[in-house]
Amino acid sequence: MRRLAPRFKAAAAAVAVVAAAVMASACLHAGTGTDTDAGTGGAQLAQAEGAQPAARAGDPLFDPSRSTVTAEGRDRGKPRPLHLHLAVGARAPFRAYLLDQPPRLVVEMEGLDLPAGPAAVQGADLLAGLRWGPGLPGWGRIIAALPGPYAVAAATITGRDGEAAAIELSLVPVGPEDFAPRADAMTALKGLPEPSELPPAVADDGRLRVVLDPGHGGFDPGAQVDGVSEAALMLQFSTELAAALNAAGIDARLTRGEDRFVPLEQRTTAARAVDADLFISLHADMLPKAQAAGATIYVWNPASNDRAAQELAARHDRDDMLAGVDLDGTDDRVARALIDLARTRTQPASEAFASHLSSELALSDIGMHRRPVQGAAFSVLKSPDIPSVLVELGFLSDPVDRANLLNPAWRAQMAGAITRAVTNWRADQAAAGTLRGVVPPAR
C-alpha cells in the first residue's frame, strides 16, 4: 500500500462518504468491471430473532446482536438525526453511500461475512427497514431503508486492528433538495438527475467534443520519479493536447484543470454532462520490473487477464476506493441491459479510435508497447455511452519513456498524433453516422 487512507468527511452534498479503514493486507482487486446482481433481492430482513453468529477471529463479521440504531431527541413527529452502530468484528475497507427511490443508506465492507438468517437489531424500527446480503464479489452489504431524505454527516470505523470493530454512521435529516444519492452511469441512463455540482450541458455547436482526463491529482499523485509526478505531467500534457485539438477545430475539455483529486466516476460523469463524443484518459504510470515501456492504448475489456493491465487497474481504482467512491455496483437489471445495449455501439467506436491512434503513433515514430492496443477493466473506461480510451503515453518507470515525457518536443509530437487520430476517427464515425450532431468535416 502506498499510503493509508486519509479520512474523508462528507461535504454537505457529497455523493458518497466514507472513512476507509485500511488493513495492511487490504487492497483493491482488479477487474472491478465484473458486474454482480447480488443486490438486495436475497437479503435478509432483520425483523425476527435469530441465532447469534459465531465470530471468527480476523474476519469482519456483521453481528446484529451487538449493533444498534439510535435517534437523537425525543420528538417523534419530525425526522431526527440517526446513529447506526454496526458491529463488524474487525477492520476492513468499507464505504457508505446513499441511494434514492426509496432513500437508502448502503454500507459495504470488503470481506464482510453476514449472518445467514434474519436477526434483530436494536432500534431498527427507527428505520424503514434494515437488511443485508452479498454485495460486489468479496464484499458484504448492509442496507438501511431510511424514513426520509438524510445526509451522511460522519462515517468512521472504531476499534484497532485485531480488535472488535464497529462502523459508526451519523445521519442527519435534510430536505429533499439536499438529498444527494449516488449518481452514476445507471442513473444517467435512466434519465435521473445528475449531481448538481456538474457544469451545465453546453450548446451543440457542431464541433466534436473531446474530454481529456489527466490521470490522478490531489492527494493521489500517481507515479512519482525524481520529483516528477504523473498527475502534474498529465495535467501539463492535457493542457498542451487541448490546445492542439482546439486549434484543429475540436472542442476539448479537461476533467480537471488543476491539481485536485477527482473521483473516477466523476470524471466519466463530467464527460457525460457535456455530451462528450470521445473520452481520453491520459496516464504515465510505473510498473515494477520493467513490465511495460512505450505508448499503450487501452479499451474497455472486463475479461482482460493481462497482469500489467490488472495491476494498473488496481492502482487507478485504489484511491477511489479509499475515497469511498463506489466503482461498481447496481442492483438494477434493467439498467444493466441498457448499458450492454449502449456499449454495443460505443465499444466499436472506442476500438476504432484506438486503432487510428496506434497508426498515427507509428507514423509519428513514437515508441509503442509491443502490443499497443490492449483491453483492460479500468473504471474510467466504463461509460457505456461514450467511446473511451485510456492512453499510457509511456511509463515513468522506463528511462526512455521518462525522458520523452519530460521533453516538450516529444510531447508536441504526441499531441499532434493524437489530434490527427481524433480528426481521422471523426471522419470515419461521421461517415458511419455514429456521432450525434457532428458535421462531417471537410477533408
Ligand SMILES: [Zn+2]
Ligand atoms: Zn495513472
